Amino acid sequence: MNKGFASDNNAGIHPAVLKAISDANTGHVHGYGDDPYSREAILLFKDEFGADTEVFFVFNGTGANVLGLSTITRSYDSIVCSEKAHIQTDECGAPEKFTGCKLLPVATGNGKITPEGIIAHLHGFDFEHHSQPKVISISQVTEMGTVYYPEEIRELAELAHRHHMFLHMDGARISNAAVSLDMPFRSFTRDCGVDVLSFGGTKNGMMLGEAVLFFNPALTHETKYLRKQSMQLFSKMRFVSAQFLAFFKDDLWKENAIHANRMAKLLEKEIRKIPQIIITQNVDANAVFAIVPGNIIAALQEKYFFYLWDEKASEVRWMASFDTSEEEILDFTRFIKKLVS
C-alpha cells in the first residue's frame, strides 16, 4: 500500500534521529533526565528560546499540553480555545481530567481564534460561581493547517495578559509554522508573548518526544512533580534527548519541515488543476483540506490512507510529511484526476 496522506504521525523516524538514538546507546547514564544528552538538549532549547527558558521533555503531545496547562492553572480555572483545538477534540478529555478546568470553545472556520471570539468568554472574574478564565490556548500550526501571524499572536497575548491570563501554544507542528513564517521559533512564540509552549518533535521526524517550554521560570516550581504524576517522566530520558540533539543539528527540523510544507504546496498546486475539487483552507503548512466528490473517496482510500475530515461536507484532510516524495504527490494527483474524469 502507498504511504498515504493520513498524518505526519504515520511517518517513521528520520534516519539522523534514529542514528542519534543508536549513538546514545552506550553504557549507563542516570535516569529521568540527569544525563549529558538531556543537559545538552536543554541547552539547545535555551539557545533557541532564551537562557531562562525552562524545558521539560515528555512522551507525547497530549502529555505536553496537559503538563503545560496544569502548571499554569488551578482546578477552578477555565481555558479558552478553538472549537477545533486538539485539546478540545482529540485528547479524550485529558485536560479536564488532569487539570479539573473547564474548556471554553471558540467557533472558528480556519482554526484560528480571534479576540472577538475569545472576549465572549472573558467575564465572571472574581465571581466564585464561575470558572475563572486563566488561559488562552492556540495551536500553531492550527488543526486546519493554517498559521497565526506574529501580530495575531501578540494581540492574543496582550488580551490574555491584560486579564492576568496566560497564552499557551500547542506547537505540535511548530516546525512547520516556523518555516511557513520563515522566522526563528522565538520570534513568533516567546517574543510575541507566549507563556507556555508545547514544542513538538514526533510529527517532524522524531520517534517520539515533545518539550514543554516555560518562558517564566517562576511558573515552574511545580512542573517536575506534575510531570511525574501525569505519567510523562521517561526513565531512559537520554533516548528522547538524543533525538532532540539530532533534531536541532544542522537544522534537521527545518529541512524536514521545509520539505513537508513544500510537498503540501505541490499537492495544493496539482489539486487546484482539478476543477472538481475545492481546497477549503489556506495551505500555510503541511496540510491540505479539500472538498472532494463523494463518489471517488472510496476508490481513493483503497489506495491511499487519509482521513475524511467532515463526512457530510465530503471534506478530506491530506497531510504531507518529512518523507513524502514529489513522485508520491504526482502519482496521487494523477490517480485523482483519473478518478474524477
Place this chain on the structure above:
Amino acid sequence: MNKGFASDNNAGIHPAVLKAISDANTGHVHGYGDDPYSREAILLFKDEFGADTEVFFVFNGTGANVLGLSTITRSYDSIVCSEKAHIQTDECGAPEKFTGCKLLPVATGNGKITPEGIIAHLHGFDFEHHSQPKVISISQVTEMGTVYYPEEIRELAELAHRHHMFLHMDGARISNAAVSLDMPFRSFTRDCGVDVLSFGGTKNGMMLGEAVLFFNPALTHETKYLRKQSMQLFSKMRFVSAQFLAFFKDDLWKENAIHANRMAKLLEKEIRKIPQIIITQNVDANAVFAIVPGNIIAALQEKYFFYLWDEKASEVRWMASFDTSEEEILDFTRFIKKLVS
C-alpha cells in the same frame, strides 16, 4: 565513570531491540496501534498468556499501573498494597490523582505482603463512609528484589476474589521473576489468579514500552479511552510494538533476565565474602540489598553510581542489568574489599 549499579533503568537498549526499531522504520503505517507490528506483538502476548488476553501498550511503568488500576476501580474504591510498592512510594501520587482511589499500605520487610497484613484493610464493605477495598496490588519482582512464589500469589488471588476484589500485579521486572521461578509468565500470573498485569519491557533491555494485560476481556471496554485520557497512547505505536517483537524473539527477554539475575547472584556471592557487609534481602532476582559500613559509601559512590536505600540504616541497593558484566562485578567487589580493609 563506571556503569554502576543504580538501576536497570540506567542501562541502554539491547542491540536486538534497537535493530527492531530500525527494521520497523520503513514507510508509513497507521498510527496509534493499527499497524502490523502492533498486531503481531499483541499475538505474541496472547501466545504467552492466552488468546483472550487483552493487551494495551503504554509508555512507562507508572502509566501501566495507572491504566490497569483505573480500569478496575471507581473513585470511591481503595487499593491495598505494600508500603514499599512503586505505586505507593515512587509514582508521585499518580494512582490517587488519576483513579481518585485511596491506597492502603501494608507493612512489609521483604517487599511481599501477606494475607494477615492485607486482611486488616478488608472491612467496611458496603459501608458508604468507607473507601471500598477493590484491589490487592503486588509487585513481582518486589521493590526489595524478592519474588512471590506461585502459591503465595494464588493465596492472595483467592483472598481478593473471595472479597470480590481484583489482584493486580506490577510486573515492571516480571522477566526477572520468570527466570527466578523458572516458569512461563502465565504460570505465576494468570494461572494463579492475577487479573491485571503491568508487563515491563523498559527495565529488561527495551528503550521504552510496557504492556497492560487483562485476563478478563469483559473488564476492558473502558480501557482504550482511559489510555488516551491518561496520555499513554503512542502515535507511532509501531516503535514500541517492534521492540516487543524483538523482546520475545528467540526468548531475548529470558536471556537478558537470566543474565541480570546471574550477575546479582555473583555479586551476592562476592559480597558474602566481605564480613563487614550484610546482605539484607533474599537475592531472588537482579537486586542486592546490603548494609555497608557508612565510611566507605562516599568513596564507593564516587566510582560507582547506586542508591543509598536507607540512609539511617546505611543500607544500599545494587541492581544488575542485562548488560552488567562479570568483570564489572568483580572490579566492584574488589574495590569494596579494598575500601573496607
Place this chain on the structure above:
Amino acid sequence: MNKGFASDNNAGIHPAVLKAISDANTGHVHGYGDDPYSREAILLFKDEFGADTEVFFVFNGTGANVLGLSTITRSYDSIVCSEKAHIQTDECGAPEKFTGCKLLPVATGNGKITPEGIIAHLHGFDFEHHSQPKVISISQVTEMGTVYYPEEIRELAELAHRHHMFLHMDGARISNAAVSLDMPFRSFTRDCGVDVLSFGGTKNGMMLGEAVLFFNPALTHETKYLRKQSMQLFSKMRFVSAQFLAFFKDDLWKENAIHANRMAKLLEKEIRKIPQIIITQNVDANAVFAIVPGNIIAALQEKYFFYLWDEKASEVRWMASFDTSEEEILDFTRFIKKLVS
C-alpha cells in the same frame, strides 16, 4: 431595604417547612438517612415518580447535578448542555472536577437546546481520541425562565437514547415548571424519557435540600459512595427529609410555585405597560428578563436588589419567589414608571 427580585435563593424558609424541621427535632434518630423521616420522604418521591425511583438527598443544586452526572458517566465522557446551563456557567467547574468529563455547550437564545444544536456534538463515538458523548443535560425551568414542553423533552430523550446516551434534567426550579405546564412532575420527566433528575427544594421554600432521582435502579449501585465522596451526605439527614415532607404535604410545593409564577406574570403584565422596557424572554415560570434603560438601573438597584444579567445589553433578571407579594410587584413597577418618566 425591599425584598428585591434577585433570586428565589434570597427568600427564606416557608413557615410550614420550618415547622416541619421543628417537629422533627425530637429525640435521637440514626444518622445519614436511616431514619423514619427520610424513609417517608423517599416514599413521597416514589408516589410522584414511580415505586422503583431511586432517591438520594443532597445539600444543594450543584451537588445534585454533580451526583447525578457522576453516576451516569465515566471520566472520558462528554455532557452536552446549553451554553447558559447552570452546570456550564454557575458551578465553578464542579462537574468537570468531579466527573472528569468534558462539557459541550450548545448555543441558545431562550435557554432551551434543540436536536439541531446538540447533534453537532454527537460524533466520534467509539473513537478513543474523542470524549464520548454520554449525556444531554437540560434545565427545567431553564436559566432564562423558559419551560420545555413535554414533546420537546421526549424528542431530546429519544435523541439521547438513540445514541445510548442519558437525558439529565436540572430541576432546580422543577416546581415552577410543573405549575407552568399544569402537569404532574412525572408527566414531563420520567414519562418523557428523563433518566436522572435533580429535584430542587431550596428555591421553592425549603431551607436547603435537593433530591437526585434515578428512574432506572440499575444505574445507582455506585451512587451512595459517590454522594459521600462528593461531600453531599448529611449526617442529620432527617432535617432535610422533614422539609420534603412539608414540601409535599397539602401540595405546598404547588401553592408556592403557583404563587411565584403568578407574581412573575403580574410583573410581566405591569412591565409591558412601560414602553421603555422590553421583555426579552417568555415568562413561562417565575423569571422576567427585560432590557431596561441604562440610566435607571442604578436608582432601581438602590431600592431593590436584582441582577444585571447582561451589562452590555442592559438586560436584567427579576425573579419572583414564593413570598413575593402583589403589593411589592406593584410598588416596584410604580417606582420604575416614575424612574423612566
Place this chain on the structure above:
Amino acid sequence: MNKGFASDNNAGIHPAVLKAISDANTGHVHGYGDDPYSREAILLFKDEFGADTEVFFVFNGTGANVLGLSTITRSYDSIVCSEKAHIQTDECGAPEKFTGCKLLPVATGNGKITPEGIIAHLHGFDFEHHSQPKVISISQVTEMGTVYYPEEIRELAELAHRHHMFLHMDGARISNAAVSLDMPFRSFTRDCGVDVLSFGGTKNGMMLGEAVLFFNPALTHETKYLRKQSMQLFSKMRFVSAQFLAFFKDDLWKENAIHANRMAKLLEKEIRKIPQIIITQNVDANAVFAIVPGNIIAALQEKYFFYLWDEKASEVRWMASFDTSEEEILDFTRFIKKLVS
C-alpha cells in the same frame, strides 16, 4: 426506642439554635454569605481566633476537611494523618478524589499521632518520584475520644513548619476538646501553630454547619472558588450563620460540650463499677470506648443504638451528646449490670 449512644450526630438541634434559624427567617437577604448574619458570625470567629482569621462556612465535616486540605495542597502532595483519622477511614476517599493527594497513615492506639510516627513519612522532599509531604492532619478530639494537649500540638506544628508543611486540625468535636482542656479555642489551635482548622458545629447542637478557619490570610485566595467547586457553598447561607450566632451566644457551645463531656464521665464512672467491662481509652471528651462481653451486645443493642467499634475485640463506642440525660446514663448502666449479672 431509647436515644442510644451511637453518635452526637444522632442528636437533634439545640432549641436555641433552632430559634436562631427561625429568627433569621425574615424577608430577603443576599445569598451565598453576603448577608448580615454571615458577617456577624464571621466576626464572632474573629473574636475567638484573631481578627485576621479567614472564615468559610460549609455544610459538613467532610466538606470542611476537604476545603481546608485542598486550599493548602497541590495534587502531588501527601497528607500525614492517623490511621484512625476521619479523613482516612470515614470520608470515602473524598480527600484523595478532590485534592489528588496521597494520605499517609500513622499507626496509633489512642488516636493521637506522635512525631516518631510521623517522621517515618517525612522524606523524599524535592524528589519528584515521591508525593511531597505537605500537611500533618490531626483530629481534636480524636476519633478515639482522646484530646491532644497544647504542648503536643505545638510539637507537631513545629515539626510541620520545620519541614515547610502545614498543621491541619479536624475539629469536628473541637468544643468538647476546649472544655476538656478548659482553654479558649485559640489557645490550643492557632496559638499552638495550627494553620487550618475545621471547626465543627453539627455535633454540638447545630442542625448543620462547619467553619473552615485559616490563620494566614495569604493562603486563602483560592478558597472561595474551591468551596464553590467542591459543592459546599450554601445559597441560603444565613441559616448556617444564624446557627453559629446562637452557638456562640451566652457560650451555648460550652454549655453543650460541658454537658456532653460530663455525661461521658458519668458513664465512665458507672461502667467502671462493672468488672466485666474494660474501658479502653481515656475519656477525655464525650466518648467512651469499652470492651464488653460479647454475649450481651445483641440484647443491649436491641434497646440502645450504638456502634460496635471493633467486632473481633468486642469493643464498643458510646457517645454522649448535648442532650444526653443523667437518667439515661443510669438506666443504661443499670440495664448493663442486669445483663452481665
